[in-house]
Amino acid sequence: MSDEIAENGTANGDVPEIELIIKASTIDGRRKGACLFCQEYFMDLYLLAELKTISLKVTTVDMQKPPPDFRTNFEATHPPILIDNGLAILENEKIERHIMKSVPGGHNLFVQDKEVASLIENLYSKLKLVLVRKDEQKSAALRAHLARIDALLERRGTRFLTGDTMCCFDCELMPRLQHIRVAGKYFVDFEIPTSFRALWRYMYHMYQLDAFTQSCPADQDIINHYKLQQALKMKKHEELETPTFTTSIPVDVSEPHAD
């Protein structure tokens, strides 16, 4: 089903094997793609595999040419797809709930923290606005949001959002920070200010973690993800347009030979 299979955790009969199907890179079908939810659940499950409560199998599927058995089983469903004991879970919210309720050790990841939950929930939509509008006002809104996250990290003084160990919020936030960093810089020269020291320290710790580095797409894949989105948007727009033909003339040139 895939060219790239990462395994982690013990594969003996003591712990259940969980399979996560993720989207491949749109540049090279053998690489991991820049799918935020794929990376988020990859990180959640990687942490559980490190704790040896599960054995994790990650399968990469190239959606530009999905293998026949993938199409047979899942038709038009896109990854992430979680497979647990023969049961395929296709929707993001259900995957999250399944990890929390049914995957051994999962409940420990789902810390209750309303402040953090509401702080990070609209961050990503601000990046999308920056990439679409490309104006300084939207960049300033994104920067202000990052400043609030920086302030919380500074105030709490913990290594991660809710303490010194990772939780579901970290698995949600960090892939989005990486997209902001890489795509923001590439498309609109947006940079996370170096004055956000607590935020950079947070990212520094993330960059040391296997759960992040094993699941993280290449910069080029992040960039290409947004390029393709923009190209598709353009194409859709153009398909709806009535074709026009520029054949007007900006000057008076009528019948010069009749002069």
Added chain:
Amino acid sequence: MSDEIAENGTANGDVPEIELIIKASTIDGRRKGACLFCQEYFMDLYLLAELKTISLKVTTVDMQKPPPDFRTNFEATHPPILIDNGLAILENEKIERHIMKSVPGGHNLFVQDKEVASLIENLYSKLKLVLVRKDEQKSAALRAHLARIDALLERRGTRFLTGDTMCCFDCELMPRLQHIRVAGKYFVDFEIPTSFRALWRYMYHMYQLDAFTQSCPADQDIINHYKLQQALKMKKHEELETPTFTTSIPVDVSEPHAD
């Protein structure tokens, strides 16, 4: 083989039927595409069909999903393709030579005019440079070239490049002028100066001619043609790139908890 078939000229046994296969629009496979050579030969043959020396059949092929019989016959060959009496001619230079030497009436289109031939031959490459480099120097070079064409038209005082009837040079030049006008304006805000009165008069006459209007792609198709070229260039570039991962940190944040 096609959704759109345009026929022109008499279809009786007196004149040969020539089929020209052209590329479809990349936005809507039923429309004509922005292929310069397709339009050039379409115009040549349309003029001959108007003179009733041939009967012309134009077939549009959507290269994103070519019909099975097209793939069987021509494999990876792209239009334009000319079919005359069961013989398929695949290369542009051979199509041109075939129209000149073997298609009835064709030799009349191929006027000898060295001044015009050398005047128009490098015009299009200047548009490509403008679109790639996007700097004023390249725009100025394109404008200067158009000024020379304007000056020739002004000096000669003829409706078309070599006289008051169209010839092969007009069928070559006008599609390229239309690309310069539409894509130049869209991508780099390049405009043909209104002071080029003889050139605008020339375009005005072209816009009245069926040979041009029947063969001309929509503005959107011209624009999308260059957008796709740019996207493909980007993708090729990225496939060759070694994947990189931005995980460096611009500030010193090493082990703040050890302080």
